[in-house]
Amino acid sequence: AAQRTLVLVKPDGVGRGLTGEVLRRIEAKGYRLVALDMREATTELLEQHYAEHLGKPFYGPLVEFMMSGPVVALVVEGHEVIAGFRSLAGTTDPTSAAPGTIRGDLGRAWGTAVVQNLVHGSDSPESAAREIGLWFPAL
Ligand code: CMP
Numbered sequence: 177a178a179q180r181t182l183v184l185v186k187p188d189g190v191g192r193g194l195t196g197e198v199l200r201r202i203e204a205k206g207y208r209l210v211a212l213d214m215r216e217a218t219t220e221l222l223e224q225h226y227a228e229h230l231g232k233p234f235y236g237p238l239v240e241f242m243m244s245g246p247v248v249a250l251v252v253e254g255h256e257v258i259a260g261f262r263s264l265a266g267t268t269d270p271t272s273a274a275p276g277t278i279r280g281d282l283g284r285a286w287g288t289a290v291v292q293n294l295v296h297g298s299d300s301p302e303s304a305a306r307e308i309g310l311w312f313p314a315l
């Protein structure tokens with residue numbers, strides 16, 4: 177079924193000039209861009225976006241990383257796009273992400289306090305609805 181997902185190009189991706197490459201891969205796969213906005217994330221927004229990670233050891237560094245520069249937020253639509261984008265992105269840690277994926281091809285396998293993995297994609301229909309509401313309340 178057609179679905180929507182929230183994708184973020186994280187500050188490492190924007191900073192390294194990889195926004196266009198991420199968009200290219202999304203569009204080449206046949207997904208449709210529904211909304212796109214570059215912005216600076218606030219602590220309030222990230223607290224809600226990453227509510228499930230509150231209290232984890234990487235939470236502080238994660239929020240700091242996500243505020244280290246602008247992010248590009250996208251709503252992407254397509255057939256089974258939630259799983260499909262996660263497959264395009266590859267596994268969380270670029271160290272082990274498969275070649276052919278965004279993180280596998282472009283992610284730097286450096287040991288840092290937070291996995292700097294270029295992109296975020298919603299992990300379920302429930303997360304997608306919640307995250308799209310947070311980042312694009314008008315949609
Ligand atoms: P994301 O898909 O945005 O969801 C949570 C983020 O936290 C994740 O991508 C990584 O950037 C980061 N992350 C997840 N697990 C860890 C971990 N074990 N150590 C450090 N950072 C992590």
